[in-house]
Amino acid sequence: MNDNSLTLVKQDYSKIRVIFISILALWTILIGVMLLWEINIDKKNTRSIIMAQAKSFYKQIVITRLWSSVHGGVYVPVTEITQPNPYLDVPKRDVTTTDGTKLTLINPAYMTRQIAEIAFEKGDIRFHITSLNPIRPANKAEEWERKALSAFKGKMDEFSEWDKEKPADKQYFRYMAPLIVETPCLKCHAKQGYKEGDIRGGISVSVPAGDLLAVQKNTILNSILGYLIIWFFGSLGIATAFYFVRNDIRSRNKLNAELYETKGSLETSMKEKDKFFSVIAHDLKSPFTGVLGLSQIITDDIENFNPSEIKNIVEKLHTSIGRLFKLLENLLEWSRLQRGLIKLELVKIPVKKLVEENTALFASKAELKNIRIFSNVPDDLEIVADKQILSLVLRNLISNSVKFTPNGGEITITVSDENKQTRVSVKDNGIGIPPEIISVIFKVGEKISRLGTEGEESTGLGLIICKEFIEKHGGTFSVISETGKGAEFTFLIPK
Numbered sequence: 001m002n003d004n005s006l007t008l009v010k011q012d013y014s015k016i017r018v019i020f021i022s023i024l025a026l027w028t029i030l031i032g033v034m035l036l037w038e039i040n041i042d043k044k045n046t047r048s049i050i051m052a053q054a055k056s057f058y059k060q061i062v063i064t065r066l067w068s069s070v071h072g073g074v075y076v077p078v079t080e081i082t083q084p085n086p087y088l089d090v091p092k093r094d095v096t097t098t099d100g101t102k103l104t105l106i107n108p109a110y111m112t113r114q115i116a117e118i119a120f121e122k123g124d125i126r127f128h129i130t131s132l133n134p135i136r137p138a139n140k141a142e143e144w145e146r147k148a149l150s151a152f153k154g155k156m157d158e159f160s161e162w163d164k165e166k167p168a169d170k171q172y173f174r175y176m177a178p179l180i181v182e183t184p185c186l187k188c189h190a191k192q193g194y195k196e197g198d199i200r201g202g203i204s205v206s207v208p209a210g211d212l213l214a215v216q217k218n219t220i221l222n223s224i225l226g227y228l229i230i231w232f233f234g235s236l237g238i239a240t241a242f243y244f245v246r247n248d249i250r251s252r253n254k255l256n257a258e259l260y261e262t263k264g265s266l267e268t269s270m271k272e273k274d275k276f277f278s279v280i281a282h283d284l285k286s287p288f289t290g291v292l293g294l295s296q297i298i299t300d301d302i303e304n305f306n307p308s309e310i311k312n313i314v315e316k317l318h319t320s321i322g323r324l325f326k327l328l329e330n331l332l333e334w335s336r337l338q339r340g341l342i343k344l345e346l347v348k349i350p351v352k353k354l355v356e357e358n359t360a361l362f363a364s365k366a367e368l369k370n371i372r373i374f375s376n377v378p379d380d381l382e383i384v385a386d387k388q389i390l391s392l393v394l395r396n397l398i399s400n401s402v403k404f405t406p407n408g409g410e411i412t413i414t415v416s417d418e419n420k421q422t423r424v425s426v427k428d429n430g431i432g433i434p435p436e437i438i439s440v441i442f443k444v445g446e447k448i449s450r451l452g453t454e455g456e457e458s459t460g461l462g463l464i465i466c467k468e469f470i471e472k473h474g475g476t477f478s479v480i481s482e483t484g485k486g487a488e489f490t491f492l493i494p495k
């Protein structure tokens with residue numbers, strides 16, 4: 001399977017990651033906006049509370065003043081603190097009662113100033129009666145009061161702001177509203193040219209906001225904490241969802257890749273089998289041609305042959321049939337392997353004995369070609385395997401070596417104990433295997449049957465079967481060879 005086809009079945013989850021990061025970002029923004037909204041509401045609440053407080057002070061003063069105005073001012077005894085108002089220019093400002101007590105007329109502004117003094121002493125609340133155009137210079141507007149008074153001219157009916165100059169716990173809230181000239185005021189203010197409805201000035205109220213701001217700070221901190229918790233759990237949920245989706249995609253990708261791989265290997269093995277059948281059919285055909293031809297000769301002309309000629313023909317017939325039989329045997333073996341019908345019967349096998357027994361079977365064949373077979377096997381080495389199958393593999397390898405080793409050659413069988421496996425190798429110094437055959441030697445369907453050095457037949461199936469048998473044992477099977485220098489077949493079987 002190449003990389004291209006892999007990406008075909010792999011669902012990309014970097015896109016999902018982008019989606020999840022966007023969701024997380026949106027979630028964070030949403031929470032952020034909601035928190036800001038909440039903080040804004042908290043601040044508005046604080047402001048409306050303190051505003052109501054300031055307003056009610058203001059109203060109370062205005063009402064008291066109006067009461068005073070309605071009476072045209074109020075007479076009070078003259079004391080050290082309450083001296084006659086030098087700015088009050090009305091007849092009968094100062095009077096003396098029949099018993100000699102001195103009284104002076106208190107105009108509303110004077111009263112306001114005195115109340116302001118008491119309010120400040122008692123409750124830290126400050127009033128200031130003021131005007132852009134004061135009769136009494138000390139009533140002059142401060143900077144922000146001027147700002148407010150100018151705003152009233154522009155038809156604003158109240159003005160408020162935080163006095164931000166002080167630290168949070170000493171902060172003040174400032175409120176100001178205009179003082180409108182009403183009929184009772186004209187008694188004293190008409191002479192300055194004021195008419196009813198004019199703005200005479202205003203009263204500013206400063207309310208200490210430290211406590212309220214501390215409460216607000218707490219509320220805001222609580223809001224932040226609450227939203228942080230909501231954000232955290234929401235994000236956790238999102239992350240978990242992402243985790244599951246990603247895992248899901250991962251396992252789906254894995255499954256897809258496996259399916260794809262299975263499909264690929266199925267396709268190759270189908271192709272291999274198709275090819276294999278055509279090769280087998282071809283292999284079967286040539287011995288049959290021989291058998292048919294030879295039997296034809298005998299049927300047609302048996303009376304013209306002498307017994308030794310007949311023997312010769314029948315011998316050839318026998319060889320052909322033998323080859324057919326061998327091929328069929330291999331074929332059956334292979335098909336049983338393929339269908340999983342072969343069950344391994346694992347036993348402990350003394351390897352030295354097994355090698356000797358199987359080598360003995362080839363003694364005469366080897367002798368004919370003057371081939372010497374050496375075995376190099378430790379005495380008490382045991383191997384756990386299926387005895388029949390292991391013998392079959394050994395026979396196949398030895399027979400192979402005998403076939404492809406010329407007269408006078410050598411074959412060495414070596415068994416050794418490796419880490420966790422047993423290594424068996426059959427090595428010869430024969431004609432070797434050309435690279436183009438090596439590359440396809442274990443492929444079903446490749447026609448590789450070659451003749452041995454003396455024209456010995458081979459089916460080309462034997463090695464494939466050996467490899468599969470070894471693999472069925474959980475082992476590995478390999479070959480190295482150099483043309484003209486021989487070949488070495490090696491297999492490893494786990495202990």
Ligand code: HEC
Nearest residue numbers: 069073087088107109110131134135136139185188200201
């Ligand atoms: C009895 C006379 C009298 C009456 C009634 C009166 N005022 Fe005054 N007002 C004065 C005098 C005198 C001052 C000057 C300074 C002071 O006493 O602080 C003054 C000052 C003020 C000031 C402060 C600014 C400044 O010029 O120094 C305002 C504002 C004001 N009056 C508004 C009003 C309004 C509004 C009414 C009606 C509800 C009213 N007054 C009724 C006598 C009066």
